[in-house]
Amino acid sequence: MGTKKFISVFLFLSFMILPLYVSAAKGVSAEGNKLCFACHADKNLNKKLMNKEILSLYVNGSEFASSVHGKTSCTGCHPDISMDNHPRSRKIKSRQDFALSVSRNCSNCHTAAQLEKRQPIHKFLAAKGPCIECHGSHYIKVMALQKAGVKENIYCLTCHRNRISMSMKNGEALSVFVDESAVANSAHAKLQCIQCHTEFSKTQHPMRSFSSRRAYSLTVAELCWKCHKEAANLYESSIHLDQLKNGNTKAPACTDCHGDHAVASTKKDKNIGIVSCNKCHSDMAASYEASMHGKARMKGDEKAPTCASCHNAHNVESAKMSTKIKEGCLKCHKDTAKVHSKWLYNPPVKLSSFAKAHFDVVSCSACHSPRAERAVYLSLYDRRTGKPVSEEEVLKLLGTPASEGLMARIDTNADGSIDPKEMWGLFADLLRKGVIATFTGNMDVQKATEAHMIGGKAEGVKDCDKCHKPNAELLQNVFVVVKKADGKPMVLPAKKEVLNSVYTILPMSKFYALGSSSMKLLDILFIVALLGGIAVPIGHIAFRVITSPLRALRRMGKGGKK
Amino acid sequence: MTRIYLHPLAIRIWHWVNASAFILLILTGAQIKFGNAIHFFSFQTAVTVHSLLGWLLLFNYFIWVVYYLVTGNIKIYIPPLNHPIEFGKKALTQAKFYGWGIMVGDENPHHSTFDNKFNPMQQVSYLMIMVALIPLQLITGFFLWDPHLFGPAINIIGGIQIADLIHILLWIFFSAFIIVHFYLATLGHTPMAHIIAMFTGYEDEHDDHGHGHGEKHSHDEGHGHGEKSTGH
Numbered sequence: 001m002g003t004k005k006f007i008s009v010f011l012f013l014s015f016m017i018l019p020l021y022v023s024a025a026k027g028v029s030a031e032g033n034k035l036c037f038a039c040h041a042d043k044n045l046n047k048k049l050m051n052k053e054i055l056s057l058y059v060n061g062s063e064f065a066s067s068v069h070g071k072t073s074c075t076g077c078h079p080d081i082s083m084d085n086h087p088r089s090r091k092i093k094s095r096q097d098f099a100l101s102v103s104r105n106c107s108n109c110h111t112a113a114q115l116e117k118r119q120p121i122h123k124f125l126a127a128k129g130p131c132i133e134c135h136g137s138h139y140i141k142v143m144a145l146q147k148a149g150v151k152e153n154i155y156c157l158t159c160h161r162n163r164i165s166m167s168m169k170n171g172e173a174l175s176v177f178v179d180e181s182a183v184a185n186s187a188h189a190k191l192q193c194i195q196c197h198t199e200f201s202k203t204q205h206p207m208r209s210f211s212s213r214r215a216y217s218l219t220v221a222e223l224c225w226k227c228h229k230e231a232a233n234l235y236e237s238s239i240h241l242d243q244l245k246n247g248n249t250k251a252p253a254c255t256d257c258h259g260d261h262a263v264a265s266t267k268k269d270k271n272i273g274i275v276s277c278n279k280c281h282s283d284m285a286a287s288y289e290a291s292m293h294g295k296a297r298m299k300g301d302e303k304a305p306t307c308a309s310c311h312n313a314h315n316v317e318s319a320k321m322s323t324k325i326k327e328g329c330l331k332c333h334k335d336t337a338k339v340h341s342k343w344l345y346n347p348p349v350k351l352s353s354f355a356k357a358h359f360d361v362v363s364c365s366a367c368h369s370p371r372a373e374r375a376v377y378l379s380l381y382d383r384r385t386g387k388p389v390s391e392e393e394v395l396k397l398l399g400t401p402a403s404e405g406l407m408a409r410i411d412t413n414a415d416g417s418i419d420p421k422e423m424w425g426l427f428a429d430l431l432r433k434g435v436i437a438t439f440t441g442n443m444d445v446q447k448a449t450e451a452h453m454i455g456g457k458a459e460g461v462k463d464c465d466k467c468h469k470p471n472a473e474l475l476q477n478v479f480v481v482v483k484k485a486d487g488k489p490m491v492l493p494a495k496k497e498v499l500n501s502v503y504t505i506l507p508m509s510k511f512y513a514l515g516s517s518s519m520k521l522l523d524i525l526f527i528v529a530l531l532g533g534i535a536v537p538i539g540h541i542a543f544r545v546i547t548s549p550l551r552a553l554r555r556m557g558k559g560g561k562k
Numbered sequence: 563m564t565r566i567y568l569h570p571l572a573i574r575i576w577h578w579v580n581a582s583a584f585i586l587l588i589l590t591g592a593q594i595k596f597g598n599a600i601h602f603f604s605f606q607t608a609v610t611v612h613s614l615l616g617w618l619l620l621f622n623y624f625i626w627v628v629y630y631l632v633t634g635n636i637k638i639y640i641p642p643l644n645h646p647i648e649f650g651k652k653a654l655t656q657a658k659f660y661g662w663g664i665m666v667g668d669e670n671p672h673h674s675t676f677d678n679k680f681n682p683m684q685q686v687s688y689l690m691i692m693v694a695l696i697p698l699q700l701i702t703g704f705f706l707w708d709p710h711l712f713g714p715a716i717n718i719i720g721g722i723q724i725a726d727l728i729h730i731l732l733w734i735f736f737s738a739f740i741i742v743h744f745y746l747a748t749l750g751h752t753p754m755a756h757i758i759a760m761f762t763g764y765e766d767e768h769d770d771h772g773h774g775h776g777e778k779h780s781h782d783e784g785h786g787h788g789e790k791s792t793g794h
Contacts, residue, residue: 056628346707347613357710445603464605469597509721514706515594515605518730522597526734533738537745540660547665554667 027503036074037061039087051094064138077105082497096163099130120207133162147202155202156193169211182262186541196223214249220260221253229255234314242487252280257313273306273313281307287449292456305332315355319448320481320489321379321388329364343462361511362467363444365451366474368490372450372457375477378439378494378508388483389430389437391490397433406482407492418494420501427507441511443467446477468515475499475516568674569763572629577760584740585614588614591733616703623696627694638679639689653682664749674765691739695732702729 022042037059039045045057056288064070075081092098110131137476140146147155160178183189199206210216235241235254236381243251257276258264266272274297278285284433288294296304310328311319319325330336337352337359344355366374377524382389391406400409410418410426423439430437445451466474478494498504499517569577593600593608603611630636642649655671661684663671672681680688705712705725716722749754752769759765 347610347618351708353711354708357708360710360713402631464609465597468594468605470595471598505723505727506720509723511724512709512722514609514726515597518595518726522727522730522734525731526592526595526737529734529738530741533741536742540745546667550665551667 008143027194032073032075035083047092049092049094049098055092055095055097055098059138067139068142069138069140076109078101079105079108081398096130099132102137103130103132107381119205121205123207130162133164140470145396150202151201152194154193156200166541168213168216170208172213174210174213174216178261183229186259186261186263186264187265187268188261196226198223198226212249217255218244218249219251219262220255224254224258231314234312238312238316239315239318239487242485246484248486250280251275270302271310272307277307277311284449286454287452291452291454293454294452303332316482318487318489319451320377320444320491321483326359326364330359337457343527361441361443361513363451365445365454366443367461369445369450369453370453370455370461372445372447372453373476373477374443375479376448376475376499376511377442377444377479377481377491378498379442379481379489380483381438381440383436383438389435390485391482392431392485394426394482397435398429410492416493418492418498420495420498420503423480423494423498423507424503438510439505439508441508467513470516472513472516475513564767565764566674566767567676567763568679568759568765571763573762574763576625576629578621579618580626581740582715583619583622584715584736587612587615587619588733588737592737595730613707616700616707619696620700620704626692633703635677638677639685639692641682641685641689649682653686656681656683660749672695673767695735698728699732699736702726702732712755 006373040057040059041061043058047055051057069077092101112122146158150158157180160176160181161176163177165173165175165177177194180555182518194201199208210219225235231254239252240253244253255263256279257272274285274288284307289298293305297306305328306533311317312324312326312328317324322548333339337355340355340358341352343349344453345351346354365372380389380394382388392402394400395402395404395409400406408414410422412422412425413419427437461474467471476496478496478498480492480494482490482492484490498508499511499513500520502519502521505519543545589602590608590612593603594605594612597605602608630639633744652671659668659671662668670681674680702725704721705716705722706729709716714726719725721727747756747760748754749757750765755765
């Protein structure tokens with residue numbers, strides 16, 4: 001080959017082939033793309049995947065050309081495809097699998113470091129999720145263009161409509177997938193994502209990390225409180241929040257009952273007050289279903305009470321500590337006091353307040369669960385604040401080590417039961433520490449399941465003697481109840497004598513059952529006073545009889561004078 | 563023999579209503595309290611009777627209040643606070659009479675008149691009973707009658723147990739008191755003299771009971787009240 005010929009070949013290669021090579025390296029190959037579009041412009045071109053999904057292979061050429069990758073060759077992103085090996089029978093498991101394998105090629109140009117620098121959230125996503133799920137594939141726009149004109153919700157869903165998840169510090173994966181249709185049918189359908197997730201927007205997506213999925217859901221609960229202030233205030237006083245605060249992460253927060261994005265309107269979801277409770281309290285389900293309330297519900301009576309009707313939805317209290325459960329009953333049985341006052345009244349007038357005096361201390365189920373065992377529960381409260389004094393507070397006030405426990409502190413004779421002197425001992429010790437304690441009384445059934453077994457009207461207790469006579473049948477079992485810091489009640493056995501002792505006048509000055517809770521000491525005093533009253537005339541008469549001769553003598557003396 | 567008008571009709575009615583109600587209230591109270599030991603009435607009957615009588619007692623108490631305030635004769639209950647020493651001496655003399663003088667045939671140092679019905683011991687005890695103990699018994703009784711209605715007031719006194727404690731202590735006192743009261747009522751110049759007087763209004767007094775203070779007055783029908791020998 002002569003020099004002239006070599007130069008000609010070199011120039012040909014330089015001007016004709018090298019640009020092709022370079023442009024191919026950059027992915028620019030209009031010819032190559034044309035070749036691909038020869039087939040992939042066909043809207044009907046698709047592939048059946050191994051999982052029977054149909055994957056469309058259609059690419060809109062003009063839309064692709066106007067995308068950010070419009071000048072990139074097909075093989076730039078699909079380097080495994082060439083004229084030599086395509087088309088071929090390639091086995092693809094699923095669309096997801098295909099998306100993942102294709103997305104790996106994105107990192108050929110868009111390195112992880114580069115992505116993380118531009119948007120740190122990629123750190124968690126790039127390695128797991130297919131890029132194309134958020135950014136799309138053939139029609140990707142520059143981000144600024146992609147955001148412009150897109151509604152906030154749609155923008156969020158760009159990524160969150162996909163099965164993406166985030167990692168917790170403990171290794172758990174939390175799905176951050178949002179089911180669009182669930183949101184659309186939820187009570188929050190008209191809300192924008194950022195109305196709840198206020199830290200986020202089109203321009204901001206802060207990096208957050210949580211120790212666990214539970215820690216995340218508890219943080220999310222606070223988002224609800226921003227709007228649902230009333231519910232939040234009620235929840236503040238609930239046993240559930242007490243438990244959460246004290247480390248019981250199983251205790252429910254908002255989303256545990258209401259769900260998250262599929263949050264249901266309680267007006268529509270009439271069963272939320274049962275279903276959500278049963279997640280944890282499934283042991284109560286059978287007794288509820290056997291009750292007349294449960295039966296009515298199962299027959300389709302939507303007005304029949306759910307768990308939340310009596311226990312409240314947000315300010316759920318320990319049934320042992322609360323006298324408010326009956327408020328749930330009275331929501332439906334509005335004329336209860338009036339109905340009861342037909343027979344439960346104190347003459348001469350039939351006042352509903354007399355029935356209410358009973359409602360104040362007797363739970364509905366104590367009378368209306370005919371087969372239940374009843375007991376008197378004396379709950380420890382601070383008289384001044386009207387709030388329960390917890391076991392932990394008592395131990396702290398009295399300087400007793402927590403390991404010792406409250407029962408050991410109260411039960412000084414270690415017989416496993418609180419007697420009147422021991423109750424007084426606790427009262428006096430707390431008084432010395434500036435706390436005026438009071439044991440409020442409440443008669444209730446002993447087992448929670450029995451509380452749900454409400455019987456018919458005819459089975460209710462109507463006999464006054466059941467409670468109102470010395471040693472009354474329903475006042476045989478007595479317990480002292482002290483709330484624990486986690487809201488759960490600590491039920492301590494007590495002797496029934498606490499209801500009749502002079503030692504307990506002050507500690508339980510707010511509990512009283514006519515005829516049965518009076519002090520034995522007063523009985524003795526009555527007998528003594530009665531005997532004293534009789535002794536005065538007997539003694540006086542006896543003395544008068546003995547001294548009658550003196551009077552006779554005097555009369556005689558007077559008569560003599562006369 | 564002199565007839566002295568002591569008890570006007572309104573007070574006689576008040577007294578016997580009061581006495582009957584008291585006895586029945588004590589008995590029904592005992593039934594409520596000792597339900598296992600005594601069986602005069604059922605619990606429900608005892609409570610019903612007790613409550614009705616409580617209201618009757620309240621109504622009756624107002625008769626007493628209205629009568630004595632309107633007539634101004636409430637003064638018979640008021641000890642002479644401006645002469646405490648003299649009053650104390652008289653009370654001591656009265657106590658000595660009941661303790662010893664009556665045994666040896668001394669004359670009762672106090673001679674009742676319409677305007678000076680009570681001896682110093684009676685004056686103090688009846689004043690306490692009428693202005694403190696009965697009102698307290700009525701108030702605590704009403705607290706127990708409807709603890710919900712009177713809930714706020716019950717909280718002020720410390721709780722329903724406190725109301726019950728006061729009510730029972732007073733019940734014990736009244737139970738003993740009524741026995742002693744009945745016995746003292748027999749210590750007139752005849753055992754029935756005071757009791758009959760409480761029915762008729764008039765009490766006979768022997769003329770030889772020297773009324774050292776010039777307080778002896780024969781009864782003249784038709785005199786205005788307040789006179790020492792009056793008829794009403």
